[in-house]
Amino acid sequence: MLFLAPVMAVLGAVAVFPIAYSLYISFFSMKLTRPNRTPFVGLKNYTDLLADEAFWGAVWRTVSFSLVSVTAIALIALLVSLLLNQEFRGRRILSTILLVPWAIPYVANALMWKWIYDSSYGALNGLLYQLDFIDKYMVWLGDQDKTLFLIANAFVWKEVPLATILLLVSLKSIPSDIYSAARVDGATVWQRFVHVTLPAMKPGFLLVMIYETMMAIRHFDLFFILTEGGPGSASHVLSWHIYVETFRNLSFGSGAAMSYVLAIATFALSYLFIRTLGRRI
Amino acid sequence: MMLKDKTRRLGRRDFLRYSAAGAGALMAPGLVRPAKAATAALTMHTWSAAVDTVQSHLSAFTKETGIPVNYGNSPWAQYREGMVAKFVGDAPLDVMWVSDAWLPEWAEAGWIAPVDEFDNLMQYNVEAEDFCTDSMTYGGRQYGLTYYTDYMAFFYDEAKLKEAGFDAPPSSWDELVEQSLVMKEKGIADYPMMLAMAQESWLIEFISTLVYSHGGRLVDDNGVAVMQDPKEGAVEALSWVVDAVNKHEIVSPACVETGELAGLKAFAAGNHAFAMVAKYRLRMLNDPEQSQIAGHVKQAMMPQGANGSHATVGWMRFHGMSAQAAQDKARAENAAKLIEWFGGKADGAYTFQKLLFLDIGAGFGVKPLFEDPEIRAAYDSYGDVDMIQAQQALARKKDTVTPWFGEWNDTNGSAWQSAILGNVDAAGAVAKSADLWNQLKDSY
Numbered sequence: 001m002l003f004l005a006p007v008m009a010v011l012g013a014v015a016v017f018p019i020a021y022s023l024y025i026s027f028f029s030m031k032l033t034r035p036n037r038t039p040f041v042g043l044k045n046y047t048d049l050l051a052d053e054a055f056w057g058a059v060w061r062t063v064s065f066s067l068v069s070v071t072a073i074a075l076i077a078l079l080v081s082l083l084l085n086q087e088f089r090g091r092r093i094l095s096t097i098l099l100v101p102w103a104i105p106y107v108a109n110a111l112m113w114k115w116i117y118d119s120s121y122g123a124l125n126g127l128l129y130q131l132d133f134i135d136k137y138m139v140w141l142g143d144q145d146k147t148l149f150l151i152a153n154a155f156v157w158k159e160v161p162l163a164t165i166l167l168l169v170s171l172k173s174i175p176s177d178i179y180s181a182a183r184v185d186g187a188t189v190w191q192r193f194v195h196v197t198l199p200a201m202k203p204g205f206l207l208v209m210i211y212e213t214m215m216a217i218r219h220f221d222l223f224f225i226l227t228e229g230g231p232g233s234a235s236h237v238l239s240w241h242i243y244v245e246t247f248r249n250l251s252f253g254s255g256a257a258m259s260y261v262l263a264i265a266t267f268a269l270s271y272l273f274i275r276t277l278g279r280r281i
Numbered sequence: 282m283m284l285k286d287k288t289r290r291l292g293r294r295d296f297l298r299y300s301a302a303g304a305g306a307l308m309a310p311g312l313v314r315p316a317k318a319a320t321a322a323l324t325m326h327t328w329s330a331a332v333d334t335v336q337s338h339l340s341a342f343t344k345e346t347g348i349p350v351n352y353g354n355s356p357w358a359q360y361r362e363g364m365v366a367k368f369v370g371d372a373p374l375d376v377m378w379v380s381d382a383w384l385p386e387w388a389e390a391g392w393i394a395p396v397d398e399f400d401n402l403m404q405y406n407v408e409a410e411d412f413c414t415d416s417m418t419y420g421g422r423q424y425g426l427t428y429y430t431d432y433m434a435f436f437y438d439e440a441k442l443k444e445a446g447f448d449a450p451p452s453s454w455d456e457l458v459e460q461s462l463v464m465k466e467k468g469i470a471d472y473p474m475m476l477a478m479a480q481e482s483w484l485i486e487f488i489s490t491l492v493y494s495h496g497g498r499l500v501d502d503n504g505v506a507v508m509q510d511p512k513e514g515a516v517e518a519l520s521w522v523v524d525a526v527n528k529h530e531i532v533s534p535a536c537v538e539t540g541e542l543a544g545l546k547a548f549a550a551g552n553h554a555f556a557m558v559a560k561y562r563l564r565m566l567n568d569p570e571q572s573q574i575a576g577h578v579k580q581a582m583m584p585q586g587a588n589g590s591h592a593t594v595g596w597m598r599f600h601g602m603s604a605q606a607a608q609d610k611a612r613a614e615n616a617a618k619l620i621e622w623f624g625g626k627a628d629g630a631y632t633f634q635k636l637l638f639l640d641i642g643a644g645f646g647v648k649p650l651f652e653d654p655e656i657r658a659a660y661d662s663y664g665d666v667d668m669i670q671a672q673q674a675l676a677r678k679k680d681t682v683t684p685w686f687g688e689w690n691d692t693n694g695s696a697w698q699s700a701i702l703g704n705v706d707a708a709g710a711v712a713k714s715a716d717l718w719n720q721l722k723d724s725y
Contacts, residue, residue, distance in 0.1 A: 032365050032369055032390075033365065033386045033387075033389070033390050033684065033687075034389070034390065035368075035369060035390055035391075036390075036391075054692075118543075119533070119535035119538065119539075120535070120543075120547055120552070136471075139533070139534045139535040139538070141538045142534055142535045142536070142537045142538035142539075143534075144702050144704070227480075227538065228479070228480045228481065229480060229691075229695070230479065230480040230537060230538065230694075230695065230698055231480075231537035231538060231698045231701075231702055232537070232695050232698040232699035232702050232704055233695050233699070234702075236695070244691055247362055248687060248691065249687060249688045250362070250365060250687075251688075
């Protein structure tokens with residue numbers, strides 16, 4: 001126990017205390033710019049959220065972003081992992097190239113996509129214009145109907161490699177004997193995929209769904225760099241809402257309360273995935 | 282030899298014992314105090330602009346007064362949050378740069394102190410632009426001396442104007458629409474007017490300019506929102522922007538994602554005929570190495586609305602004194618000397634403001650500098666100094682600068698963007714913004 005004390009002390013200082021303290025301040029009206037007025041408000045910071053239209057708008061946009069992103073990531077990663085599970089010339093090079101988006105830092109990724117989507121000199125406009133798909137440069141991020149999907153696209157591009165690797169590990173763990181037996185039994189390619197491959201990939205899928213959902217719900221960098229929550233409130237998601245409340249408005253009490261709501265929602269979703277997908281593994 | 286023997290006998294326990302004793306001795310109050318007493322240095326913190334100029338001016342200050350200064354700086358983007366953390370954490374701080382937007386917030390929190398009791402600082406007010414002094418004043422007290430000031434200016438590309446067949450720039454917003462439509466028809470520019478309406482810190486400056494030039498204001502002298510009143514210019518100004526984007530198509534719909542810098546670059550690349558940007562950008566726009574329309578960019582008075590004027594918005598960055606410095610008389614006097622050295626005269630001249638202008642083109646808030654031959658020559662090399670001075674005289678401080686400005690500003694920006702995107706009409710957007718303003722005002 002004595003040997004564990006230093007580790008416990010460090011963990012207590014850098015993990016337990018900040019978490020406990022943030023929970024503590026979520027019960028206060030703590031605004032840094034009003035240092036002498038920090039009354040205890042109990043659950044008010046939490047109950048106020050129920051009537052906060054901007055908060056619920058942000059929740060809805062976060063759900064939409066997560067749903068689109070995670071679905072796309074899972075599907076694309078499935079297809080790519082099936083491809084990389086095959087033996088073909090150039091497979092190793094393709095596997096290496098696939099890792100590039102994953103290796104790019106989030107902020108660099110966001111800046112890259114900001115250039116790609118730019119309405120004046122963006123690569124997307126340049127490409128579509130040269131291919132005659134558009135007759136004039138389009139406003140991408142400034143179009144409220146497209147913004148969230150375009151940010152989701154940048155997020156998917158970054159996240160697919162990791163999801164692919166996780167699914168590929170599941171694929172590699174399937175014994176070839178099972179496929180041989182299925183072939184002997186007369187199973188078609190589709191039947192082998194549905195009855196052998198997919199069930200064996202469930203642990204990988206579970207991991208991908210939990211991890212990517214958590215990442216999508218909490219994602220901030222792309223929203224910060226690409227749109228700052230705009231145009232209007234088109235990309236004003238929960239993580240952005242918390243950032244504005246905490247670091248721009250310097251309302252640490254309500255910001256902490258929102259962070260706890262986000263954390264609880266993330267845990268609840270993860271639990272839901274484990275309960276629904278995990279029980280069948 | 283004896284030393285060698287003693288060293289050999291120094292075991293682990295002895296080492297720990299001596300180390301602890303040494304550390305304890307160092308921590309003893311008697312030994313700590315001299316370190317504090319020896320540092321009579323002032324601490325100054327700024328954002329990371331003109332760092333070399335600041336450092337050389339600080340060296341000159343220390344040489345002149347014998348007062349050492351610890352200088353630190355941090356990026357503008359994180360400056361406000363970083364300074365708030367310093368204030369809350371009671372970090373050593375005497376003099377700092379302050380934006381007019383933060384003054385009420387910092388003054389209400391008791392982090393910065395008024396400087397109007399220092400006669401050596403107040404003597405400069407007679408030579409400062411009125412909006413500068415107004416911008417440094419909160420609750421009837423003045424909190425600093427000017428570091429840099431500027432205002433939102435209206436620029437046009439003279440070559441495009443002539444190509445379109447016009448001899449003079451537009452003097453009203455309606456006239457700007459007329460000229461822009463002709464330019465569109467002649468294929469001179471797809472979107473003749475550049476407006477940067479992205480959600481960033483510049484947005485309130487653009488909004489305020491549009492409202493002021495439409496003869497209105499966002500908030501009255503008592504801090505009550507009047508922006509929702511159709512007679513007060515805000516609804517009219519936003520309606521003009523909405524029409525410019527959606528009806529006349531003279532402003533790009535991408536304006537809601539265009540920040541000031543991106544807009545400036547687009548104007549410099551020759552994509553637009555008119556632009557509203559900070560006045561100090563004129564130097565860059567007429568620099569052939571940075572602009573494709575260099576030599577053609579002229580400044581005109583801000584176009585006016587039907588019931589408006591050529592008024593524009595001005596902003597201030599100033600040297601302020603921390604409350605902790607003000608609590609100690611000797612320290613406060615030294616801090617006031619430092620503020621004067623930067624914001625007032627050093628060696629009998631407005632040296633720092635002149636240096637900043639000549640180095641980076643930053644605007645100044647003291648009128649006598651307009652008569653300085655070097656400054657006039659510099660201005661004349663890329664602009665019309667009389668026009669610059671005339672427009673500066675019509676600059677007004679932002680009327681929305683209050684302790685709750687930061688909380689309101691994001692929502693206001695979103696409301697204007699929503700109207701531009703067609704989600705809500707101009708009156709509805711401004712009403713929403715006014716509602717939040719009044720809610721925040723009541724909560725404070």
